[in-house]
Amino acid sequence: MAPMSLCMTGGTSTLRLCGSAGRLSGSAAHWLPLRRLALSTWYGAGMKSVSATQGRTIASSAAAEPLARGGNEGAPAGSEQQQPQQHGAIEIVVGPMFAGKTTELLRRVASYEAAGLRVAVVKSNKDDRYCAANVVTHDGLRRPCFASPSLAAFKEAAGAAYSGFQVIAVDEAQFFPDLQEFCTHAADHEHKRVVLAGLDGDFQRQRFGQVLDLLPLADSVTKLSARCKFCAQEERHVAAVFSLRITADSRQEVVGGADVYAPVCRRHYVQLSQVREVPLSSSDEA
Numbered sequence: 001m002a003p004m005s006l007c008m009t010g011g012t013s014t015l016r017l018c019g020s021a022g023r024l025s026g027s028a029a030h031w032l033p034l035r036r037l038a039l040s041t042w043y044g045a046g047m048k049s050v051s052a053t054q055g056r057t058i059a060s061s062a063a064a065e066p067l068a069r070g071g072n073e074g075a076p077a078g079s080e081q082q083q084p085q086q087h088g089a090i091e092i093v094v095g096p097m098f099a100g101k102t103t104e105l106l107r108r109v110a111s112y113e114a115a116g117l118r119v120a121v122v123k124s125n126k127d128d129r130y131c132a133a134n135v136v137t138h139d140g141l142r143r144p145c146f147a148s149p150s151l152a153a154f155k156e157a158a159g160a161a162y163s164g165f166q167v168i169a170v171d172e173a174q175f176f177p178d179l180q181e182f183c184t185h186a187a188d189h190e191h192k193r194v195v196l197a198g199l200d201g202d203f204q205r206q207r208f209g210q211v212l213d214l215l216p217l218a219d220s221v222t223k224l225s226a227r228c229k230f231c232a233q234e235e236r237h238v239a240a241v242f243s244l245r246i247t248a249d250s251r252q253e254v255v256g257g258a259d260v261y262a263p264v265c266r267r268h269y270v271q272l273s274q275v276r277e278v279p280l281s282s283s284d285e286a
């Protein structure tokens with residue numbers, strides 16, 4: 001079994017497979033073709049990132065490097081022989097609101113494009129906060145995208161262009177009803193690299209959509225943190241790991257920004273989510 005490592009950088013933890021063919025032991029070593037495994041484990045290596053709380057610089061990632069070489073490590077230079085197929089992969093970026101998930105998604109998109117790959121960016125059409133046809137970060141970075149109710153609808157809208165995309169970047173992943181099925185098929189059978197950004201939990205810290213279902217299928221999982229809004233008011237910088245809803249709406253899906261949510265640390269989540277429950281339950285009784 002390939003070992004897992006938890007790499008901490010500031011407010012960010014990156015959980016990634018860091019096995020190598022040489023370190024394989026047990027039954028997997030008997031049936032996995034070693035060369036294929038060596039290539040696929042190399043893809044995820046070297047990923048590093050820092051949290052939104054640490055500013056706008058997100059450390060460079062080596063994730064695009066192998067792909068920059070076309071994923072064709074086995075072919076001799078200038079060879080006319082058929083190139084090996086690109087390997088599929090699933091990268092997941094999670095965290096509370098305002099943690100920099102979309103920023104990180106766009107950084108990876110730019111990195112893959114710089115490596116010469118064709119990238120499609122998709123977001124849920126439920127997210128109409130800043131612009132219907134763009135992925136937009138809370139601080140205004142933007143990029144045109146497909147806005148779709150489902151990933152099947154995106155595939156249909158892309159039409160013939162779909163097969164040319166080597167990377168599919170999905171923002172607001174928690175809103176897609178067919179996330180697991182689409183990503184699994186795209187990575188396993190269409191050999192695409194799928195990069196997802198989304199909430200792992202809702203305002204009640206419950207699973208949100210299908211993001212968590214993809215963890216066992218992912219090549220890398222990066223959890224980002226934001227900065228606790230209430231600690232910041234006390235001039236303390238504390239990592240925010242939860243999204244607190246500051247309105248009295250109890251539906252799971254409520255699209256919004258700083259008017260509806262605040263990033264909070266554990267202490268403030270516990271304190272303030274209980275406060276929030278009082279007006280909710282008294283109004284429920286009325």
Ligand SMILES: Nc1ncnc2c1ncn2[C@@H]1O[C@H](COP(=O)(O)OP(=O)(O)O)[C@@H](O)[C@H]1O
Pocket residue numbers: 052053055095096097098099100101102103104136137138139226258263
């Ligand atoms: N009210 C706010 N609270 C916290 N961060 C904010 C707020 N408004 C803008 N930002 C900025 O948003 C950036 C993160 O945006 P984004 O990548 O869209 O986050 P996410 O996708 O995780 O919600 C942060 O670096 C921060 O500078």
Ligand SMILES: Cc1cn([C@H]2C[C@H](O)[C@@H](COP(=O)(O)O)O2)c(=O)[nH]c1=O
Pocket residue numbers: 096097098101102127129172198199201202203204243252253254255256257261
């Ligand atoms: C916590 C929480 C969030 N949402 C919505 C609010 C926003 O529209 C998105 C998250 O956007 P971001 O890019 O991560 O800032 O999800 C929701 O519907 N329900 C929730 O509990």
